[in-house]
Amino acid sequence: MFDVAIIGTGPAGLSAALTLKLHNKDIVWFGSAELSDKVGKSEKIANYPGVAMVGGADLNAKFRAQAEELGLEMTDKRVTNIADMGGNYMVLADNEVFEARTVLLATGIAAAKGMENEARLLGAGVSYCATCDGFLYKGKTVAVYCTDERMEHDIKYLEEICGKLYIYTSFGYTTEAVNAEVLKLPVKKLDGGFKCDSIELTDGTKIDVDGVFILRPAIAPSTVMPGLEMDGAHIAVNRNQETNFKGCYAAGDCTGRPYQIAKAVGEGNVAAHAILEYLSALEKGE
Numbered sequence: 001m002f003d004v005a006i007i008g009t010g011p012a013g014l015s016a017a018l019t020l021k022l023h024n025k026d027i028v029w030f031g032s033a034e035l036s037d038k039v040g041k042s043e044k045i046a047n048y049p050g051v052a053m054v055g056g057a058d059l060n061a062k063f064r065a066q067a068e069e070l071g072l073e074m075t076d077k078r079v080t081n082i083a084d085m086g087g088n089y090m091v092l093a094d095n096e097v098f099e100a101r102t103v104l105l106a107t108g109i110a111a112a113k114g115m116e117n118e119a120r121l122l123g124a125g126v127s128y129c130a131t132c133d134g135f136l137y138k139g140k141t142v143a144v145y146c147t148d149e150r151m152e153h154d155i156k157y158l159e160e161i162c163g164k165l166y167i168y169t170s171f172g173y174t175t176e177a178v179n180a181e182v183l184k185l186p187v188k189k190l191d192g193g194f195k196c197d198s199i200e201l202t203d204g205t206k207i208d209v210d211g212v213f214i215l216r217p218a219i220a221p222s223t224v225m226p227g228l229e230m231d232g233a234h235i236a237v238n239r240n241q242e243t244n245f246k247g248c249y250a251a252g253d254c255t256g257r258p259y260q261i262a263k264a265v266g267e268g269n270v271a272a273h274a275i276l277e278y279l280s281a282l283e284k285g286e
């Protein structure tokens, strides 16, 4: 059992991870080896104290060096589900289960809006994880919608097992698999009653499918953690970064504007201190 599961390797997750590690907490840290795509893509950051006009890639490299120096390790597994087990949390990441006393959501803001009917049909023919659910579609007709090049291996896996695969990617994926067809237009809508049975492209073309895999770098937190209280598109938190789940905290862009590194780092730090207090109270049996 970990003390803390941190989801997100951006500035908010890193800031919390540094403080928690300094306090010798046992951490499992999910995200990306790149730490934060957003920071990496920033041309020049002019308003972060201590590093004047730093390039995003350089700042990310500094972040990584600091994490390594403290011995922080991350896993690039993508978290698809978090369940409150009443006193601790079960985190599902790429089909592996991790248990933790507390959770910090530092997932950034999910740029992509969900497709029509996506939330309703999730788990009913719609999946976010090919590794976890691919076997259910052996020999079947499936669509995959992928906006993260790092998940190309999941498309290849689906090509191997599905009878027919319709593929849309935002990064110009090509294939020679005879059972696969690359779509030129993105999927706009998912359809079906109790189960997803077709997709609709942006030009209105309908395709019958047995299932759909949606592979995005970020998943809306309310989908990952059903019951999480939101404030519009953001996770609702108080000044201690507490969410409506006891022992679950959120920090960074996912809690609201301004979307800024300094705010993310600050909130990550506040969350880490709140988590330390919470864990200490747990140890005392309070």
Ligand SMILES: Cc1cc2nc3c(=O)[nH]c(=O)nc-3n(C[C@H](O)[C@H](O)[C@H](O)COP(=O)(O)OP(=O)(O)OC[C@H]3O[C@@H](n4cnc5c(N)ncnc54)[C@H](O)[C@@H]3O)c2cc1C
Binding pocket: 007, 008, 009, 010, 011, 012, 013, 030, 031, 032, 035, 036, 037, 038, 039, 041, 042, 043, 044, 045, 046, 047, 048, 077, 078, 079, 080, 106, 107, 108, 109, 217, 218, 219, 224, 251, 252, 253, 254, 258, 259, 260, 261, 262, 264
């Ligand atoms: C082009 C651009 C320029 C910018 N310029 C500036 C600037 O000059 N100054 C400034 O202060 N800010 C700037 N920003 C904003 C800044 O980058 C963000 O505010 C900051 O990165 C937010 O940090 P975060 O930790 O909240 O989230 P992010 O940096 O978005 O990190 C989120 C992390 O969560 C991970 N994650 C998400 N979902 C999951 C999941 N389900 N499982 C596992 N991991 C997951 C992601 O992989 C990522 O590692 C800029 C942003 C962009 C895009």
